[in-house]
Amino acid sequence: MLNEKDVLDLPEDLKKQLGVKSGAQVEVHVGTDELKISRTKPIEARKRRWGMIILTAIMSAVFVGYFMVRKMYQVSLVGSESVATMVLMLTTLSGLLSFTTVFIQLKRQSGSAVEAVSWRNLPTVELACTLISFMLLAGLFWIAGNLFKGASFDLVTSTALFALITSVEVLAINSIVPQLSSRLLTNIFIAVIVSGVILAMISNQNLYWWKHNLSFLGTNEAVHSWEFNLALIFAGLILVALVDYLFASLKRLFPKSRQLLVLRILLTLLAIDLALVGVFPNNVHMHPLHTRVAGYLIFLVLTLIFAIKWLLPDISKDFLHTSWMIAGALLVGEILFQVVGYLSLTAFEIMAFLLAFSWLVMLFERLNDYLEPIQNHKYVIK
Known part of the structure; x- marks a missing residue:
């Protein structure tokens, strides 16, 4: 049963103007001097999920390709050529690309929270989120390196681990940007x-x-x-x-x-x-x-x-x-x-x-x- 505070009673003419019917979900943006009502677009969420899958697959292919070219079929958890190094490079890059893509998509949507962020702010906010992601991943691998000293995995397992971390990173970015x-x-x-x-x-x-x-x-x-x-x-x-x-x-x-x-x-x-x-x-x-x-x-x-x-x-x-x-x-x-x-x-x-x-x-x-x-x-x- 729906909570009354989550139900919005709109005049019929405004419903027609918005192109919505009873039962449809809308998003209300309350600003300091404005109020915007916009339809939510579930199709955008599906696009982002497919984007996450495609981006993870591409980065995983780069990961596998690198170690196959180097003829390394046992990959260390941490080190100069390791899962940690590739995650810090490729996963951070994935987060940066995902942030930029989602930000541009939301910026073009009327009523989104990101709409209040100016284009001039994009580089600084993007840099901040990228640095945070890099630092968080570096800290996690530092802890993992101390807990599992000398750990290494075969190429299939290390690729699966890399793909999992990358998908979580992209998913987190996709969730954070709309709440920026x-x-x-x-x-x-x-x-x-x-x-x-x-x-x-x-x-x-x-x-x-x-x-x-x-x-x-x-x-x-x-x-x-x-x-x-x-x-x-x-x-x-x-x-x-x-x-x-x-x-x-x-x-x-x-x-x-x-x-x-x-x-x-x-x-x-x-x-x-x-x-x-x-x-x-x-x-x-x-x-x-x-x-x-x-x-x-x-x-x-x-x-x-x-x-x-x-x-x-x-x-x-x-x-x-x-x-x-x-x-x-x-x-x-x-x-x-x-x-x-x-x-x-x-x-x-x-x-x-x-x-x-x-x-x-x-x-x-x-x-x-x-x-x-x-x-x-x-x-x-x-």
Whole structure:
């Protein structure tokens, strides 16, 4: 039995205009200044499924062809020529192609959530999703490589494994693109940076990294330092995409706001600086450069916190008070570390990271609130 809230009662003349009958399914798009009703197209879902099957088959054929040309009939799980390497190359490429195809299809459909995304945002959002996919797959194979050391498969089994991973990747992309939003990108940004840091901490637990500093996780002395640095680089690039996507939408609500333009520039500089912290790890020859870009990161966050009252339209008192409390905690932590000597370098870095990161997430949630309510609902015609 259908829920009443999922049933839409429309006048007969509007039904004729939409070309729908009782029992037909429609999608309602609610925007900040618009409401669109469009028919759902199950045929598009079938096309995407066939596209997934065809793309998986093509990539699997490339996978088999490569190893047959190399005369390798036993394929390692991880390594230079392995299932992991081919997945990182071909499966990531499959996700990129699928993302582009589905985005273009949905962009041409009236009433889809993607319609609100400008064509200019496509490269940055596409890059962010590709980087996330690559990082997720790399992390999964790193875990698998540690769990199943020395594992290898015959060509048939390895091809089946590759095809399964590729089909799941394409299916996930097909499901994510229709739900694309700034809030989704915000959640992905959080997941990438948190998971990257935690994986780096776990992999270096036997080296007692906490006796050095947080930046030790990205140095040559750390185990798998690329994970920590890559997480920072990817998080910075995702943040660039998120800022570009978010402020392109906010520009329609506040077309002549100079404050939002300044806020956008500061957040973009913050994203670039975050990526540079990963590009220049705290090795001996890069220590001065690493320290400088890390210092800029704290400076930019404090600038944003103290200036947010003037940069963000209609800022709430609760958010403002929370921002000042976080800024105060950062300053107190600086005094306890630099002047009093109570905090160790590691404790200070972790505290500063958590406070700054928490405030940044709160800021993006506040910016996302300006774009609400923008959502899609499916109804059945009464």
